[in-house]
Amino acid sequence: MQTVLIVDDSPTELQAYQDMLEKHGYAVEQATDGETSLKKAAELKPDLILMDVVMPGMNGFQATRQLDKNPETADIPVIIITWKDQETDKVWGLRQGARDYVVKPVKEDDLIERVNGLLGNA
Structure with a gap:
């Protein structure tokens, strides 16, 4: 089973994405801020990360950049999900x-x- 790490500071958004993904056979892990997402990504090595942008502390752009620069997490695809349009x-x-x-x-x-x-399940 492929794992998706959802990063969002909104409990409502986290639950909504988790429900969508689990219904389609994905395992889900959650983080509520950028700093935690970096730790969880390195520990869990999820197959994909859904990343909010506007969060307290490290924002999603900063976290995505850090993930991309780290050789341990650089291969994990990130989808940014945000209100910033x-x-x-x-x-x-x-x-x-x-x-x-x-x-x-x-x-x-x-x-x-x-x-x-992105995960080759199309």
Whole structure:
């Protein structure tokens, strides 16, 4: 079973994404901030990370950059999921190492299609 690490400071968002992913056969781990996501990614080696941007402390762009620079986590694909819908935000997120960028609110079909695509389950 493939594991997805969800990083979001909103309990509501965490639960919504977890429900979507588990319904489609994924195991889910959670982190509520950027710092914790770095530790969990290094420990768990998830198959994919869903990363919010606006969080207390280290934001999702910073965490994605750190994950991309660390040889232990650089191969883990990151999908940024955020309310930040400007084209400059998307470009910046992808430049930090994210493989995809999704603007909230997220539709289940779209999210699962993107996750499956990055994990080779399409």
